[in-house]
Amino acid sequence: MRSLLVAIFVMMAGSGFLSTLIGLRLERAGSGTMIIGLVATAYFGGLVVGALRAGEVVRRVGHIRAFAAFVALLSASTLTYALFQHPALWASLRLVDGLCVAGVFICVESWLNDRAEPTTRGTILACYMVALYSGQALGQLILRSGNSAPQIPFELASLLISLAIIPVCLTRATAPTLEDAASLPLRRLFEASPLGVAGAGITGLLLGAFYGLAAIYARRIGLSLGDTATFMMTVILGGVALQWPLGRLSDRYDRRRVIIACFAATLAVSIALAMAPAGALLLALGALFGGLSFALYPLCVAFANDRLLPSERVTASGQLVLLYSAGAALGPLGAAAAMTLAGAGGLFLFIAFGAAAMLGFGLWRLATSEPVPGAAQQDFQILPRTTPVAALLDPAGPEPSAASTESHPQTGDPWKNP
Template sequence: MTQTKGQISQIGALLVGSAALLFAGGINALILPLRGSIEGFSELSLGLLGTGWAVGYVGGCLIVPGLVGRVGHIRGFSAMAGLAAISILASLLLIHAPAWIVLRAVAGFCFAGAAMIVESWLNERTAPHLRGRVFGIYTMVNLAATTAGQMLLTLGDPAGYAFFVLAAMFYAMALLPTAITRQSAPQPMVAAKLDLPTLWRNSPLAVAAVLLVGVSNSAFGTLGAVYGNRIGLETSTIAIFMSIAVVAGAALQVPVGWLSDRIDRRKVLLALTFVAAVADAIFVFLAPTQPMVVLVVASIFGAAVYAMYPVIVAHANDHAPENYFLLTSGGLLLLFGIGSIIGPLAAGVVMGAMGPSGLFLTSLVAHVALILFGLWRMRRRSAVPADQKGAFKASPLVATSTPQTLVLNPKGDITEPPSETGPAPENPAEGASENPDEGPVEKV
């Protein structure tokens, strides 16, 4: 306990910085679709906000590690946080859908880069034997900060300017811990690599599932607030509607993980998908508008969809060769990002054609496709024996996960598959620049 308290005291400033970043992100993610609805933006334009964010976020995961290797962690983080603050303030000045889509992509890029740098510092300062506890604390801090950012919108009018300014302030606040640190810069950052043929050979179900879950979850994350606005929910209820889904998903990860470690993970995944599809069908065919009913169904939906991703990752790693945790998980993270590019765009088109229920019709199609593909794969491949399974690992919000998050994860200490020419060097920073704030990028 004393060791844990000492470790937390050392990284407390970084946790505060991460909380500020996620708090600003929570405001940013909710204020734009709400304000866009008030300004009369079309469903397609609002969906493209989510597509822009996902494009920027994936780009940040791929590009920022190399950028930081050239300019250093501190300057890189300052640039990311500053640009994120500028993007949200520019959104207040340029209230036009095309401008918002571009600015949202800039915010996604900067958010990914800033999160990766914070996580890199956390990983550097965390003792290996305490990594699991620190990862859990980090995950809960981020969940609480994101939820708090969304719930802040219950206190004011989204038609004003205050929430844009507050988001910019918290983006700027996030850079303070790294700006005033006296610690040396962390080891080189980790960039994800998408090796689709290898991922498909290891687990076709994981590839298809993470893509479809990316479609569903990103569509809801982007356009859920628009759905609530279109069916007449008040702003305070919309904030709860979006937050309760995420909190329910986080709460269900522990029992889902326990169950998936004991039975075929595919059955657990398909059961979650079936529950999500039932919630989708309720929203599509019964179209509830009573706030309490909407919130109950949203909590069921969120509990299912936000617990799927860690089951998919665990299933993929059950089939992957030893030492491929980061390669597999990093590839799946990028596939989820690709699904996140598709989802808001598809849902925006369907909502424009058939109204608010088009959001959950898009999700329903993705979930039914996943169920059918999963049932087919279960006929083609037997389950992994329980004694050959890896341990289930809870996951933070996927929309805020980066390749560096995978390293902070207590299972992420395996960084590279063994090469044919010999074992990987024991020092992960071997070959790094003499400048402690620069270095090569490690590939996942």
């Protein structure tokens, strides 16, 4: 499965910085904050629609053809930004981008899950997360190439995205069959874990706001283009670094208290970022913000799963990622309104407001509900915020079907037959 991981790394290196670049270009062209927020919302809206509908394309034409089609369309969309600049067109392109990225994630995640055994699922998930976020972080550095010619970042992005097709098209591995996902009523999920459901949605709201408008915040407080890229990369890398320690902490103590503490710390760090000047302190606060905020989603998923039957957990995790994506689609609009009223720092004031609301809700749940016994808590697992298919990669997820096992006999090495 090395070919899939190489493909997702290259694609994220090419596409992961586009939200930053597009926001900066729109601002430089004179677009208002609300317009930039609407364009960012279009991308997350495309992710939601793609997560719900792209699976039909994969089932109809197969994983390799679907992957190639999604990547080719994403590459063409990326080049179109360099040809024409208009907010309405770019919003449409971002919607297409979201659909394509969701389709790519569904192809890769379902394929990885089909190859996973219970003993290798955790390793495959960890490697997938490393490929995903390291590609996204390193891709931010491409922003620096725009100093010489404005079209170069889009051209480099399209080049990398196109190259991502090669490892998948040349793989010798047999593509799996994508099964229909089971459903779990949202009412049942909320009744089981109000804090987990609300936390997943609010986390999407906060991180959608950040991804959509953080670059605008950075530029308006005086950061250069290169420093803006460094700031974005620092937040992403900080997010990866703290997820595991916070997750281990939540395994040892009441997970609700860890979630509440993370929202409280996110509130404090966001207020500090709203007032922080450019410099080393800003980068340190950015890394801390990433570490805290990125951990919130998997913590909320783990807490929700603690209160569900084992047979419901994978489906619930899929529902929660859709709630996260729906929140992310609304986040840029709220943050744009806050920045219009309060200036650049309004972004983190909006994030602080959302964290404060969840802090209050969490404290109320802490006072009115009983904790899950420590022995009943499942082990924390870092999960990507991509599509419902990613939930199948959780080590607690279902074992591969007998048919899929027969189609590619396991040898004990999860990376054989790439």
